[in-house]
Amino acid sequence: MLDKLNELLESRYDEMVEIRRYLHQFPELSFKEFHTAAYIAEFYENLGIAHQTNVGGNGIVAKIAGAKPGKTVALRADFDALPIQDEKEVAYKSKVPGVMHACGHDGHTATLLVLAKCLNELKEDLEGNVVLIHQHAEEYAPGGAVAMINDGCLEGVDVIFGTHLWAGTEVGKIQYRVGPVMAAADRFSIKVQGSGGHGAQPHKTKDAVVTASQLVLNLQQIVSRRVNPVDPAVISVGTFVAENAFNIIADSAYLEGTVRTFNDDVRDMIEEEIDVVASSTCALNGSTYEYNFHRGYPAVVNHKDETDYLVSVAADVKDVETLEETPPHMGGEDYSYYLRHVKGTFFFTGAKPEGVEVAYPHHHPKFDINEKSLLIAAKTLGAATVLYHQYEKGKLIPTHQ
DSSP: OHHHHHHHHHHTHHHHHHHHHHHHHSOOBTTOOHHHHHHHHHHHHHHTOEEEEEETTTEEEEEEEOSEEEEEEEEEEEOOBBSOOOOOOSTTOOOSTTOBOOSSHHHHHHHHHHHHHHHHHTTTTOEEEEEEEEEOOOSSTTOSHHHHHHTTTTTTOOEEEEEEEETTSOTTEEEEOSEEEEOEEEEEEEEEEOBOEETTOGGGSBOHHHHHHHHHHHHHHIIIIISOTTSOEEEEEEEEEOOOOTTEEOSEEEEEEEEEESOHHHHHHHHHHHHHHHHHHHHHTTOEEEEEEEEEEOOEEEOHHHHHHHHHHHTTSTTOOEEEEOOOBSSOOTTHHHHTTSEEEEEEEEOOOTTOSSOOOTTOTTOOOOTHHHHHHHHHHHHHHHTHHHHHTTSSOOSOO
């Protein structure tokens, strides 16, 4: 069956590209993906594949029932875009001002739709069932995964596989990792309240800019001096706002930033330590503060057996030239929630554009992918799906250990 699936996927590569380019031209922001969701639902409707709409919001869940008994494999693709102006000069450039697919989610969706189409044509030979999870709102916490899970998208699912097209990695390379592979992504905000006044009389003020500046520097000592060096952690301040005339000392300043961790204990400690540092820094300068810590996605933690299995089947996928264990990524992904409910793995499919030495990074206005990666991702996910029943019955033993 796998050979038939690969032949079908190769014959439908142009369709994958067409879908991806259409979605790229009409991106929608997180929680506002109404037309994209309708497009996905119509695709399944036209194929006669059973599906649910409005799952946890704008999510779509389709199901293909194989004619033979077996396990239920879930595959997930996200489909939201970002608030970024598309600066590429290509025929499929975004037609929506200030919104673009700058992370490859259009490619994820195209890959899964065409893979579903091919699997549906082979359902008489398919062992078990396939659940196709099209998730909205990955880019913006609280994300769409939790709501879709609460709405039952994982009911009856035995295992889940997902991939991210990765523009910085060469086409033909699959990157994997057992255990933590993407970080918990949290957000914090601190408002420093001082006492403003004339710039010529600083002694009569409690300068919020000076206090907040000290706070930015002091926060860096949490990672460098309070976190065990063997535990990866990041604290980055991305927003510093204290608007005033040039000769006015600000009475307040606003900071906002992100925290990235893999270890839950480190995550808890940093949340508490930011409060301690803010309190002591503000007290030193006679100021007060308001602090909020917003928990985002937990770390993506891959299961060992399913990762070993994925690597073993990927090794035989045509056009996969290299399998590489990746170091952990500090970016976040709400795929983490799926792995807290069922076993599975999340891997990266190389998608570096042709003819460039260094690709534009994800979330960049000129971000793009090599569309050959769509076919490689589809074949890898397809192999993981159709061979899983043999693996569960002990007829397929992973060679990667």
